Amino acid sequence: MSSSKQASRRNLSVKGLQAVLADKLDLRLSGWEILGGVMVVRLDPGYSESEKNLIGETIVRLHPTAVTVVNRMSIDDELREPVTEVIAGSKTESIHLENGCKYKIDPTQVMFSFGNKEERKRMAKISSPEETVVDMFACVGQFTLPLAKHSRPEKVYAVEKNPVALRFLKENIAQNKLSNVEPLLGDCRDVCPTGVADRVLMGYLFDTHLFLPTAINALNEHGILHYHFNCTEEKLEGEIQRILNLALKHAASANVSKTVQIKSYAPKMYHWVLDIDIEK
Template sequence: MKYKKIGDILILDNKYSDNNFDELSRKHNVKTIMKIDHIQGTKREPIYKILYGEETETIHRENGCLFKLDLSKVMWSKGNNNERLRIAKLVDDDETVLDMFAGIGYFSIPIGVHSNPKKIIPIEINPNSYHFLCENIRLNKLTNVTPILGDCMMKTPKFKADRILMGYVKTTHHYLKIAIDSLNKGGILHYHETVPEKLINTRPIERIKAQAGNRDVELLKINKIKRYAPGVEHVVIDALIN
């Protein structure tokens, strides 16, 4: 049986067979056991079933950060924890960071905790995720984070940034042009994509270059996050754009 523990809630995969949830809750010291079938829509809302307990709100601790969330309303991507810390350690003090598809602050909170940029601007479309984003800013006592509720397609062009995070997959490439247009000269783009293994070294960077127009694009790193599906990888492209 595979599982992941988020705060004091246990998430079982779809192949669970153990029905003794009371014993399982004591073993893992959790108040609730859930199954999340899938995440749907642009607002990344979970389709779930509660197997034990009632409460779905918890506080999860990761990399020295606190994340308050309700697993019946918002998603948690546990597989990206190393990437969240990697990005946080790249940010310089004088930077303005724009975090597209910010969720509950998966990237913005670690950046605020582990570095001290001039400004962090997370944009999130889901009101529930935005609520917990604001909660997590307060919970981690961050003063340089200005959250924005709205669609990245509409909100991103209102800002200019030195570093832009695009922590979303499947349709992220549709937002590349507005992200690049909002990136200052010499800025860094962190672009997430799910891509067939044979295209990892070509398709993501070609998509970036196609939307950059006359701007010069330098590939800094291709970082593999995790297997997304058979033969498909979730990768992050770090690109310097002048």
């Protein structure tokens, strides 16, 4: 391969791909995520099968690491199961390396948000060897793995309702050689341990408030919740107060120590995390 072609592969961007395909179709996608050798795209609806295959095959030809391209169309809210189609290649299982952790992932079977990368970095530094942590929505270990590996808490209870995601979680615990993580299968409201945690991770974006009683019940007499939710900037202050009011139905005090904007979720809608100090 010539040096110019190698450079074009290294520097491939959405705009570059649009330019390559301009004489064949109008490429409409907001971006992509590369997970190991699998590229996950979100194409606008309306493309024919042949057009989608052309897009996928062009990405594989030009991108330096992509061997498979998956179009993610939607996500089931409750079990976070992706609705996808493979538009190039065939191998969908891959190893994603990030922050010293190995994630075995199949984006046609389980959800993994590349956009949460900075929050995963934050979780890697947030705990300590004296702590016990509960991850209520562990999935494949998005937050559990970096927290358990780098902060090294005494114990992490990683709860996951989706049995497919739990299988990947167990494999990821093993391949990262973590002895301080206990995976638990089931709805967190049924299987979360109680009265044990110094901090609780609530990495779920849909009606997160419904899980506040379980999260607070998992804490010791005092601890920290990492509460994820979606909200516009205009409504943020009111939403934070609503969350605190709900928490105060189950705790003596609830105060926000930090507010983090994670990523844009939709036009004018953002993914946020609140660090909430709880006294029971």
